[in-house]
Amino acid sequence: MASLPTPSPSSPFSPSAVVSALRAAGCVFAEDEAELILATARTSGEIASMVDRRTAGLPLEHVLGWAEFHGLRVTVEPGVFVPRxxxxxxxxxxxxxxxxxxxxxxxxxxxxxxxxxxxxxxxxxxxxxxxxxxxxxxxxxxxxxxxxxxxxxxxxxxxxxxxxxxxxxxxxxxxxxxxxxxxxxxxxxxxxxxxxxxxxxxxxxxxxxxxxxxxxxxxxxxxxxxxxxxxxxxxxxxxxxxxxxxxxxxxxxxxxxxxxxxxxxxx
Missing domain, CATH: 3.40.50.150 (Vaccinia Virus protein VP39)
Incomplete structure (x- = not known):
């Protein structure tokens, strides 16, 4: 699968723009979360949706659809307890x-x-x-x-x-x-x-x-x-x-x- 082009600094989905949106919503680890969102999303539309859901307060793992646990990427669906x-x-x-x-x-x-x-x-x-x-x-x-x-x-x-x-x-x-x-x-x-x-x-x-x-x-x-x-x-x-x-x-x-x-x- 071909990767998405790297966003330009002026793009609404550039790393800096995603970090800014998350930080404005109160996400303490905005840089780390932005990196995960950008690595997980396949299209610009998915980036926008993920950022919207995260800034609305949805747990990051529910936004991504997975959580890291004991070296595994564990699927986590909305409404399911997130493993700590x-x-x-x-x-x-x-x-x-x-x-x-x-x-x-x-x-x-x-x-x-x-x-x-x-x-x-x-x-x-x-x-x-x-x-x-x-x-x-x-x-x-x-x-x-x-x-x-x-x-x-x-x-x-x-x-x-x-x-x-x-x-x-x-x-x-x-x-x-x-x-x-x-x-x-x-x-x-x-x-x-x-x-x-x-x-x-x-x-x-x-x-x-x-x-x-x-x-x-x-x-x-x-x-x-x-x-x-x-x-x-x-x-x-x-x-x-x-x-x-x-x-x-x-x-x-x-x-x-x-x-x-x-x-x-x-x-």
Missing amino acids: RRTEFLVDRALAQVPDARVVVDLCCGSGALGAALAARLPAAEVHAADIDPAAVRCARRNLAPFGGRAHTGDLYDALPPGLRGRVGILTANVPYVPTAEVAMLPSEARDHEPAVALDGGADGLDVLRRVAAGAAEWLAPGGCLLSETGEHQAPAAVTAFERAGLTTRVAVSSQWQAHVVIGVRG
Whole structure:
């Protein structure tokens, strides 16, 4: 495919013009965003549309149609939760804990970014993802397809094939963990453009995590692990939930990403 001619400095779609438009809209990383938009758009019309949507407040990943995650370009459709780079730490902890996992399950999968990242590093693994949101599942299917993974619609474990019980080596659950009262304080990009079901974790943010923990031992293989991200102040209560489910539990912390991952292992 032939590339577009390089815009002249006076063009309305020149890099400087795109940067100026994004900066005027309050985009902190306007130069980086402009570079991504110009590299992704195929026509001047697409550039204009992307800039319009970004300056209107749409998340950059929804504008581009993809997000970078753990070395992959993950498809992200409008209305689907955008994977956060800090969650790469959870993927790394999962691989370190069970480096030879043969079955991987990604609950509350959103775009399927975690499942895809794990599938890319575990080519022999059988990978499944599940979400209650049909839009997320459609997106996850696209991201898992290159790895032969499958995505299912339903509420947590109810969505999974029964034959996975007792066989799961890595069970990731990037559950919604924002306390209900704090959802309104989220940045508008998340609050206004991502589904509430992917953000709101109930009164203390741990409603879904407790449900995931309670059922984990039934699905994990011996030595298999459950990993879930939480806020720093929520980690002690999350540990309690994991331990009540019979899992040997610890918390992994990344100062670089300001990430807290609760890890529970079935004995």
